[in-house]
Every structure is written in C-alpha cells, then in structure tokens.
Amino acid sequence: MKTRDRLELIEKECKIRNNLKQIQFTHYFSNQFMERYTQFFCIEEFLEAAGVTNQASLDSLPMENWERQVQLATTFSSWQEMLDKAGEEYLMENYY
Template sequence: MEQNTQFFCIEEFFESIGVTSQKALERLPIDAWEKHVRKSTIFSSWQEMLNSAGEEYANNNFY
C-alpha cells in the first residue's frame, strides 16, 4: 500500500473514503470508489489495483 497509494494500509485507504464496515462498502457508489482509487493511488481502476496486489503477492510467496 505504501508504495502505490497515499496510505499505510488497506484499512486506512477504506477509512479515507468513509468505509468502516462491509455495509458501508456495499452502499458506496462504484463511481465514487473508482474516483477515489484514481485520485489516491497510482492505478486507473480498482481492478488494476487488485491485479497488481495479486501479482505482487504471488511473486513474494510463490517464486
């Protein structure tokens, strides 16, 4: 998170947009979520962020 966003951890990232529970995440409009990702990370979409995290995890744990 620190390398690719303004945040120390994913919890801090969620809290910065007001997501403090699963219910709050479900209520958040996808457009607001995508805008937050573009504004506060190096990624152009949530999917790109997830893909990068998955690749990094695999590289660190399986190779």
C-alpha cells in the same frame, strides 16, 4: 518470459484469485504495497478515507465513488488495475 513460464504464472495467479476469500485482505494489500502505490500506510486507512468503516458501508458505496478514490489516492487508473497489481505482487512474494 517463456510461454510455459507465463502459463504457469497465470495458472498460479488464477488459483490465488479463486481462493481470494481465503487470503486476508490485509495480506493481499500489504503495508508495503500500500506505501508503494498509494497515499496510505495500510489498506485500512485507504478504506476509511473512502468512507468504508464496515461491510455495510462498503456494500453501499457506489462503484464510481470507489473508482474515484482509487484514481485520486493511488497510482492506478482503476480498482481492477489495483487488484491486478496486488495479485501479481502477492503471487511473487508468496509463491516464488
């Protein structure tokens, strides 16, 4: 990939990440993404398996428990890696 193309890709991904709050979580982690990389059909099932049923339970979940859930139930070694891949795929599916 040419440097210019790579820079454009990075710029678009940064724009998406800056506007992440505007992207529905279920769109960012599509069912196709979840089926491909996790043991779950959808992000809601993944959250439920981690014990997340509402914003309060998400906020109180220790990060080490969240990381463990990612490691046990996905092909990723960390939450950051999962976020990065979801961002890449969202970018490719929606902006190219």
